[in-house]
Amino acid sequence: MRITLERSNLLKSLNHVHRVVERRNTIPILSNVLLKAEGAALDMKATDLDLEITESTAAMVEQAGATTVPAHLLYEIVRKLPDGSEVLLAVNPDGGTMTVASGRSKFSLQCLPQSDFPDLTAGSFSHSFKMKASDFKMLIDRTQFAISTEETRYYLNGIFLHTIEASGALKLRAVATDGHRLARADVDAPPGSEGMPGIIIPRKTVGELQKLIDNPDLIIGIEISDSKIRLSIGSVVLTSKLIDGTFPDYQRVIPQANDKEMRVDCQTFARAVDRVSTISSERGRAVKLALADGQLMLTVNNPDSGSATEEVAVGYESDAMEIGFNAKYLLDITAQLSGEDAIFLLADAGSPTLIRDTAGADALYVLMPMRV
Template sequence: MKISIERGTLLKAVAQAQSVVERRNTIPILANVLIEAEGDTVQFRATDLDIEVVDKALAQVERAGATTVAATTLHEIVRKLPDGALVTLTADAASGRLTVEAGRSNFSLATLPREDFPVMASSEYHSNFSANAAVLRRLFDKSKFAISTEETRYYLNGVYMHVSTGTDTSKVLRCVATDGHRLARIDANLPLGAEDMPGVIVPRKTVGELRKLLDDDEMDIAVSVSETKVRFATPNLTLTSKVIDGTFPDYTRVIPAGNTRRLEVDAGEFARAVDRVATVSSERSRAVKLQLDEDRLILSVNAPDSGAAEEELAVAYSDERLEIGFNAKYLLEIANQVDRENAVFMFNSSGDPTLMREGSDESAVYVVMPMRV
C-alpha cells in the first residue's frame, strides 16, 4: 500500500479513530487503526468492540492495500507535522512496517496484519431514517449532562432514544437521560421513517463520539436502529455502536404534573448567580438555598468551614413564600441548558421534585430533586 494525503485530511480521520480506541486493552490490535486504500479513497477504521468508526477520505492511491498501525502514535506524528504538508504512507508487508514521510520527516512504525483486525458484524436494521444534524445535536447535547456515571445502574449510563407522544399528542423523537437526581427529556419532530424505531439506550461514549459528526447544521445524518445496534452516517463518516442491553425505567413517573408555584427568571443571570454563591464552598455537592418571596429570589450558600454567600435577584414570582435547596452543580448544569432568555421553574414544596422549562417551550423539560438545607 502506498498513498499520499493532505495533512489536515489525515489528521481529522486519525483523530476520530484514536478517540475510539481504548488506551488500556489486553488485545494489541484494538489499539490500531485499520487503513484501507483503493481507487482514490482511503478508509480509516477503529473499534473498541462496542463502537466502530469508519472515516473515508480522498487520497492519491499509488498502490492499493491495507495495514493496521497504532492509532495514538500515528495521530501524534500527524498532529506535529506542519500545516499543508503532503503525507506519504507506505506499507511494506515484508518488513511489517509503515513508513510515514512528510517533507524531511521520516517515521517507521510497526504494523499488525489486517486479517487480525475485528470488523463489527453488520446487523439488520429495523428502522432507517434521516435527521438533520442540528436536530440530533440538540437532542443529545441537552440530555447528556444527566447521564449516570454509576456503573451498577448500567441501564442509566446512556441516552434513551425512542418514539413517544408529545404535549400536543403528535409523535416525537425523544431523548431522555437521568441519574436519579436530575432528568432531561428533549423532544424533536419525528423524522419520516422513524415511526417503528425500537427504543434504544445509546451509551455515554457513543454520545461523545457522535457529537463530532454533528457540527454541520446543513447536513442530514442517516440513522439506522436495531434492537442491538445504532448507526449514524454522513457521506464520509460512519459511527456504529452497540446499545446498552437493559430496560430504561419509566421516567414519566418522576416528571411532576401538579407543580403550581411558578418562578420565571433570566436564565443567564440565574446561572451566574448560582456559580458565584457556590464559590465559597469547597464541596461540589454543597446545597444552594433558594428563598422565594413576592418577585424576589435570594440564593444563599452556608459552608461552616469556609464562609457564606448570598445574592438577590429580581424575578417573576407571585405564589406563597418557599425555601428549597438544590445541589449547586445540578442546578448550574440545568440552568446552562437554557437557550432562551428565561427559565421557568415549577415548584410544589421543598421536598418534591422541581420542573424546569425554557420559557414557554415544552419540548425541553428538566427535573431536579431537592436537597435538605
C-alpha cells in the first residue's frame, strides 16, 4: 500500500474513527485502525467489538493494499503535522511496518495483519429508513442526559427508540431514564420505520452519534435489526450492537393527574436554581421549592456552610405547597427546554412532577422529588 492524501482530510476521518478505540486493550488488534486503499479512496475502520465506525476519504492511491496500525498513535502524529501538508502512508515491503512521512518528518509504525481485524457488520437488517439529521439529533440530545450509569440496571444504560401511535399519528420516540428522572422526545415516524422493533442504543454509541452529527441538514440512513443498528452519516458509517434487554414500561411512571400548574420563565428559574445551589457541598443537594400564589421561594440549607434563598415570580394559582428536587437534575432538564417558559405540573411533595416545554409537545420530562 502506498498513498498520499491531505493532512486535513486524514485528520478529520481519524478524529471520527479513533475515538471508538479503547485506550487499554487486552486484544492488540483492537488498538489498531484498519486502513484500506483502493480506487481513489482510503477506507478506515475502528472497533471495540460493540461499536464500529468506518469512514472513506479521498486519496491518491499509487499502490492499493491494506494494513492496521495503532489508532491513537497515528491520530497524534497526524494531529501534530503542520496545517496544509500532505501525508504519505506506505507499507514497507516486509509488511511489518508502515511509514508515515510529511515534509521533513518521518515515522515508522508497527503493523498487524488486516486478516486479524474483526468485522462487526455481518448480518442483515430488517428495517431501514432515512430521516433528517436534525430530527434524530433532537431525539438523542433531549434524552441522553437521563441515561442511567448504573451498570447493574444495564437495560437503562441507553436510549429506548421505538415507534408509537400518539395524537392520531405514528411517532418515532426516544426515552431514557435512570429511575430518578425520565426524558421523552417524539418526532414524526419516517416512512419505513413502521413495525420496527423497540431497541436500546447504548450510552457510548449515543455519545459518538452526538459528535458525528455535526451537520443538521444531512439526511441520515438508519438500518435496524434485533441486535444491531447501522447509521450512515455522510461519509461515516457507524454500526453498533444494541443492549440485549427489556426497557421497563415507562408509561406507568408518567403522571396523568397532576393538577397544580406552575409556569415560570425558564432562564430566570435556571439561574436562580444555579445560584442557590452554590451553597450545597455537592451538586446533588436538594433545593426546596415553596409555592404560594404567584410566588416561588427557592431554598437550600447546608449545615456545614449556611443557607440560601431566592424569590422568583411564577404563574401559580393552586394551594400552597413545598417540594424538593435535586438541583442538578432541575438544571439538566431546563437546559433541554427551548421555549421561554417551563410548565411544572405537580401533585404533592411525594409524587413525581411532570415538566413540559412551551415550545411544543414533542418532549416531556418526569422528575422524582427529594425529601427536604
